[in-house]
Amino acid sequence: MPNRTGSRPSADAPEADEPEAGDAEAEFLTVLGQRVRTMRAVRAMSRKVLSQTSGLSERYIAQLEGGQGNVSIILLRRVAIAMGVRLEDLIAAVESPPDWPVVRDLLEKAGAEQISEAKRILSGAAAPGEGPTQRVALIGLRGAGKSTLGRILAERMGWTFVELNREIERENGLSVAEIFAIYGQETYRRLEQGALRQLAERPGPMVLATGGGIVAEPVTYDLLLSSFFTVWLKARPEEHIHRVREQAAKGLAQARMPDSDNALREIRAVLMSREPLYARARAVIDTADHTVAETAGELTGLVEGYLGGNARRGI
Structure with a gap:
C-alpha cells in the first residue's frame, strides 16, 4: 500500500512486516464491515434503504459489510451520515466501552460545573443513589x-x-x-x-x-x-x-x-x-x-x- 507521499515502502523494511501489515489491514476491513452491518441492523435499515439514503449502490454496501477491497473515507463518511452515526465510531481502532458514546456526547455539551461534577463522581466521591422510582x-x-x-x-x-x-x-x-x-x-x-x-x-x-x-x-x-x-x-x-x-x-x-x-x-x-x-x-x-x-x-x-x-x- 502506498505511504502518505504516494511512494512505495522502503526496501529496507523487513520482508516479514509485509504479510503482518496485510493481515492487520484485512482484519480492520472485516471489523469495519461488521460494525457497519451491526449499526445498520440496530437501526432496522435494510441495505436498500441505506443505499437510497447514502446515494451508494447496494453492491458497494454489501462489499463494505463483507470486508472486501479498499474503502474510500469519503464514501464511508456518507454511510455514517446516512445511518446517523459518527465516522470515528466506525473506524475506531478498538472497541469502546458500551457507555462511551453517552459519556462522550454528554461531555461535549457539558459546562465547566458539569465537568467538575463528573470528575468528582468518577473519582469515587459520588453521592449515594436515590430510592426506587415510581x-x-x-x-x-x-x-x-x-x-x-x-x-x-x-x-x-x-x-x-x-x-x-x-x-x-x-x-x-x-x-x-x-x-x-x-x-x-x-x-x-x-x-x-x-x-x-x-x-x-x-x-x-x-x-x-x-x-x-x-x-x-x-x-x-x-x-x-x-x-x-x-x-x-x-x-x-x-x-x-x-x-x-x-x-x-x-x-x-x-x-x-x-x-x-x-x-x-x-x-x-x-x-x-x-x-x-x-x-x-x-x-x-x-x-x-x-x-x-x-x-x-x-x-x-x-x-x-x-x-x-x-x-x-x-x-
Missing part, C-alpha cells in the same frame, strides 16, 4: 406487547399509561410515519429524545411504552435507563412476527403486515443486534409461550417487588 418503562421489539401489557400494568397500579410515540405525535402534529417520511430518522430520534426528557420531568407515577429502536440512540437510552425502572419484554422472532400480523389483521393504528418472505430474517437480524442493548434493562421478562394474563401477572409482581410496600396508587 416510573416503569417497557422496551422490546415491535410486537413484544409493550402497549398491551403497559395498559394492564398501569390500570392495576393506578398509574398513568403513556406511549412515547403518541407523545411525539401529539407534540408535533404529525404521525410517526409522516415524521420519518418528511424529515427522516435523525429528526425522529431528536424528537424522541425531547419527548422522553419531558416525560422524565413530569410528576406522578407512570408506565411508559417505548419504540423498539430507542436503544439505538445512546444518550436517549441512557436517559431512559436512569429515569425509569426499565423492563425488557423478550420474545422469539416468530412470536414478534405473529403478533404484528395480528395487529395488522385487526387494523390497529400504524400496524403494517410484514413481508412474509423477508420479515422473519430481518426480525432475527435486528433482534440479534439489539439484544446486548435490551439486556441493559433492569429486568427481563420472557414472554415466550405465555398468555397475556400470565405475563401481566409476572410483570405486576416484578414491579411491586421492586417498589416494595409503596407500589400502588403512587403512595
